[in-house]
Amino acid sequence: MKILILCTGNSCRSQMAEGFLKSFNDKLEVFSAGTEPADEVHPKAIQVMQELSIDLSKNKPQQVDEFLNDSFDYLITVCDDANESCPAFFGKVKNRLHIGFEDPAKAEGNEVEVLQVFRKVRDQIKEKFYEFYKNNIQS
Secondary structure: OOOEEEEOOOHHHHHHHHHHHHHHHHOOOOEEEEEOOOOOOOOHHHHHOOOOOOOOOOOOOOOOOHOOEEEEEEEOOOOOOOOOOOOOOOOOEEEEEEEEOOHHOOOOOHHHHHHHHOOOOHHHHHHHHHHHHHHHHEE
């Protein structure tokens, strides 16, 4: 099973979703990418995932164009429809899904408040992607 998770910056939501799917089943081929990849995975995304023993520290944001010649069983966009348009992907895909989340990188406030937003989005991603995994992949 080969899955591509797509968003704009590939620094938070798509990285967390990739980490969760890999933690559910290490036999899955899971990739994430963005149309405008950031320079690095957001440090707070790394921090809140580490709290659940998922290490994103070696991940790097990737350009979606790197995957155009690949085929995927699932393409999942994770952008928040209300605030941004989802990137398009023109490679070979059997199933396209959208599971949207707010962008925690846009959170404002003090350190504690920003971390609360990252944790909230992390927990939403875990819940929704486990539901996806349970209903679509797990035998």
